[in-house]
Amino acid sequence: MAPCEGIEHLLPSYLEEDLSPQERRDVETHLESCPACRTLLALLEETALSLADMPELEPPHSLKEKLYCIPAGKRITFAFSDFLRRPMVQPVMAAASILFILFSIYTVHPRRQEINRAVDREFHRGVRAVSQVYAKAESWTSSLGEHRDTVLDTLKKIGLFGQGKGE
Amino acid sequence: MLIDTYSKKIFNLAYRFAGSYEEAEDLTQEIFVKLHHSLFKFDVEKNFTAWLLTLSRNHLIDRYRKTKWEKTSRDSFDEHHLSADERFNPEEGILQRETKRMVWDGLKQLSPDTRMVIILRDIQGKSYDEIAEVMDLPLGTVKSRVNRGRLQLAKTLKDKREVLHGTL
Known part of the structure; x- marks a missing residue:
């Protein structure tokens, strides 16, 4: 007689009639003389029937209401986050972040007046340099x-x- | 449309997998949120039900691994199934009902992957090919997992009966 371990794992496929003819014969021969495997086969049948007969539950009404609320709320979030993830937007977002950080530093800086004056001075120097270049260009x-x-x-x-030839 | 067609299927899948009614409500909601986020990824030439089941399977198993529901016990079988089973006839068989209870409790002892294939095959009646697609596994692996799960459940049933008869 084949050992039970070799037959046990074939029993579920035996019930589903998914064995080769040789395997089927081996299982049937074993079952004839093994009450333990016959019991296991009966338990497998009972288990399969119980699982197949599990009643399907109706989802609670409150759950369906919550599910109906999902699309509207989530689609907007998705569209916005999707827009932010676009590669084209990322450099703009990075530049905006840097400007925001610089502006934040400027607003809380204790020597803001000096910064203002320095920026003003540099600005006017720049304007003067540009006007000089412009004046030079005009004179030329x-x-x-x-x-x-x-x-x-x-x-x-x-x-x-081409006019010199005629003269 | 999607909610009407699939909410019951997904809720039942989540309930059988997690074993807790409240947990199944949360999981169903999370799966539908994921569905709305991923809908644009769906290839219209493919089978939508299989795609949704794959998404649900991934979510359920991920959540299981993160939270380990096994720490909390499964709902008692009678709590929700008794009212849902319109065919239940008290004379039909107390033994059958007891068997269902034991099998329901036995599901929690299966590993998440094995439990999922048993639910898909033996409760939802999916074909092995469909399960292989949903689980993203070779056909042979699915069959051996289903067989292993069935044997484990049958042995659990045997042990529970022995304990029950021992106490009587």
């Missing part, structure tokens, strides 16, 4: 205007615009 433009006719005559003479 006017000096170029003075020499414009001379330059154009020279260019015509050397035929750069």
